[in-house]
Amino acid sequence: MIEVVNLNKTFEENHVLKDVSATFLPGKTNLIIGKSGSGKTVLLKCIIGLHNIDSGQILYNKQNLPEMNPRDTKLLRQKVGMLFQGSALFDSISVLENVLFPLEMFSSMSKSEQVKRAEFCLERVNIDPSAFSLFPAEISGGMQKRVAIARAIVLNPLYLFCDEPNSGLDPQTSRLIDKLIHDITIEYKMTTIINTHDMNSVIEIGENVIYIDNGEKAWQGENKDIFSTENKNLNDFLFASKLTQSN
Numbered sequence: 001m002i003e004v005v006n007l008n009k010t011f012e013e014n015h016v017l018k019d020v021s022a023t024f025l026p027g028k029t030n031l032i033i034g035k036s037g038s039g040k041t042v043l044l045k046c047i048i049g050l051h052n053i054d055s056g057q058i059l060y061n062k063q064n065l066p067e068m069n070p071r072d073t074k075l076l077r078q079k080v081g082m083l084f085q086g087s088a089l090f091d092s093i094s095v096l097e098n099v100l101f102p103l104e105m106f107s108s109m110s111k112s113e114q115v116k117r118a119e120f121c122l123e124r125v126n127i128d129p130s131a132f133s134l135f136p137a138e139i140s141g142g143m144q145k146r147v148a149i150a151r152a153i154v155l156n157p158l159y160l161f162c163d164e165p166n167s168g169l170d171p172q173t174s175r176l177i178d179k180l181i182h183d184i185t186i187e188y189k190m191t192t193i194i195n196t197h198d199m200n201s202v203i204e205i206g207e208n209v210i211y212i213d214n215g216e217k218a219w220q221g222e223n224k225d226i227f228s229t230e231n232k233n234l235n236d237f238l239f240a241s242k243l244t245q246s247n
Helices: 040-048 070-077 095-106 111-124 141-153 171-188 199-205 232-246
Strands: 002-011 014-024 028-033 055-060 080-083 159-163 191-195 208-213 216-221
Touching: 002 040, 014 040, 014 208, 028 040, 028 171, 028 199, 040 159, 040 191, 080 141, 095 111, 095 141, 111 141, 141 171, 159 171, 171 191, 171 199, 208 232, 216 232
Parallel strands: 014 216, 028 191, 028 208, 080 159, 159 191
Antiparallel strands: 002 014, 002 055, 208 216
């Protein structure tokens, strides 16, 4: 489980996150939503440790990330998988080599064990073995995203972070990616945190939704409750998002 407690983050005079407290549940898809400039991306980057915070706590199973020593931080990094917005695959190496990369960096497995694990993860995300030797430019955007998911889970992480996983994908492929992330979250009992503006994702897999408004946590709950909220700004955001996606 990940908890943030009274988290504050400023950039010079801009107070981006204001006393944000939220709980992210293991075995659940935890979604952070909010309009552009609301602070949701900064919150995700703070939780990962890409931004130093001004005050507050970021608790990984009760361990406070800002207070961890370098050794504990390194151990934590090995338990984290990251799915970047643009997939961030290495163009110059094959699909299989992309997934092997974290194993070669952090695993003590033999080479044959690494290959077996990478192939297993690729097959788990429905990549056919015939594509293993292809380069990222030779496969579709949806396949690239699935390869990126395989790479993110190859070290069997406890925590999975996804930054706009459906960016640039058509609605049908987006639903497939949502289902895949959701299924893997349950299967591996991961704490998955997804930064998204995709309302279809909220409806389909939003088991724990955190709405950030002007740097503050304005609402937290399940997707089944989000459309009955009395929070006016959230209602306006939901309406505008649905209207944008329907056009």
